Amino acid sequence: MALMTIGKLSGATAVKVTTIRYYESIGLLDEPQRSASGQRLYAGASVERLRFIRHARDLGFPVSAVRELISLQVEPGRECVLVDQIARRQLDEVRRRLTQLEALEAELKRMIRACEGGKIGTCSVLAALGQHENCLHEQHDGAEVLAGLPSKGA
Amino acid sequence: MALMTIGKLSGATAVKVTTIRYYESIGLLDEPQRSASGQRLYAGASVERLRFIRHARDLGFPVSAVRELISLQVEPGRECVLVDQIARRQLDEVRRRLTQLEALEAELKRMIRACEGGKIGTCSVLAALGQHENCLHEQHDGAEVLAGLPSKGA
DNA sequence: CCTGCAGTCTACAGTAACTAGAGGGGCAAG
DNA sequence: CTTGCCCCTCTAGTTACTGTAGACTGCAGG
Incomplete structure (x- = not known):
């Protein structure tokens, strides 16, 4: 070509x-x-x-992993297990993020369900955000959101 | 205090x-x-x-949304619906990311399962990464990964 | 009172992975 | 020959911080 x-x-x-x-x-x-x-x-x-x-x-x-993968590609005959490791690391990372996001989804849904068009003074979304734990008035068993989610790594 | x-x-x-x-x-x-x-x-x-x-x-x-939420908090008496909108927007975003990550998880799992410790020349992880679609030899119905995942917005 | 050290200050640089813009040159068609 | 798209380099901006340098402060122990 x-x-x-x-x-x-x-x-x-x-x-x-x-x-x-x-x-x-x-x-x-x-x-x-x-x-x-x-x-x-x-x-x-x-x-x-x-x-x-x-x-x-x-x-x-991440680009750093891509770089590793390329170097493995370029220098063949090495163990596939290295490549496998990189892929597994990535899978772990993806699963970690999935877990976090699922918790977020649950909490956001709860917040929205509680928001019934009232005035801000009584808006439970804002109230929930002000809380450290137990985002609404009801209890929920420690589905506490993990820190620093989509900031950088995500 | x-x-x-x-x-x-x-x-x-x-x-x-x-x-x-x-x-x-x-x-x-x-x-x-x-x-x-x-x-x-x-x-x-x-x-x-x-x-x-x-x-x-x-x-x-995002910080921009936090800024909005704070301004809504500071100036009370406005409709809760604005807060609700921000929360819903965020929920949509979270769900979008969830969908993407689930596709990634599936693809990574498939890649790893196929990697049986062979040499690089035959490593299907590297092969899979080189493919545009159909990451392994088996077919899969268009669970194509979306572009630009965790780069910025994620 | 002196020393030491943790805490604080400002300001700037660096991170990841690009994206966007300025200001200019190249190349083929009409 | 001009139009218009493509290409070039270089710089700066993005997001949400984190880290560093170099200097100052506040407090406890000796």
Whole structure:
């Protein structure tokens, strides 16, 4: 297949042009050939590499993990178990987030159910937010929300 | 209750000192009194306010939403329905993330199950990541992972 | 009173993973 | 030759903080 510009590569992989350049800048993608005028020219293999990265990112692997995976790919013959470890780590992380989100969903539902269009002074959503535990007047057995949810890692 | 330093407030709310100062800098917290030497001195009400913020953040509300909620709190007598809207928006967001994460969990599990300790050349985790759709050899009905998961908004 | 140390101050830089914009050059079609 | 889209580099902004440097304060022990 012929060489393609960054725009074509972007189109073929659904990764934005700026993001491709960003990946290059952080060393996820090798520097490609350049045309006489300085435009990047990619070979077909770049499509595979970029799809790999994109998919791993979509799965929530941090860039650092993607980097590890790429290095494992590049240097074959090593144990698959390393790759497996990275995937398991990611699965643990995903499950942790799932648990948190389920607790959040429950609490938000409870809050909304209690909000019946009254005035703010009696709004239980605001009241619930002011509480440390037991978000409404009713008890609930310690489905306390974990700290720092979607801030950064999520 | 007596005035307290930022350290005490931090201890009382489990919000880090630096984070408290950050909240002040972005206007989530009012500027407190200062001692003669310039140290921040907080009254008891700050504990409530900060707990409110903390809880809302733990629930995944972005700072912008917390700001809205605070302004609704400060100016009472308005319709509870606005608060309700914010909470519902947040619930939708949480559910969206839940759906994505469930798809991720399924895909990761499938990947790991297929990884039986072989060499990298045949490792299906890496193979799966290279695929655009149908992550393993078996079919699965379009549980395609959505783009840009935990990158920013998540 | 001195020393030491924990606590506080400001201000700036760094994090993750991009996204957006400024200001300019290149290339093919009409 | 001009229009218009594509490409270039570089910088700054995003979100919600966290960490660091360098200096000052407040309090207890000796």
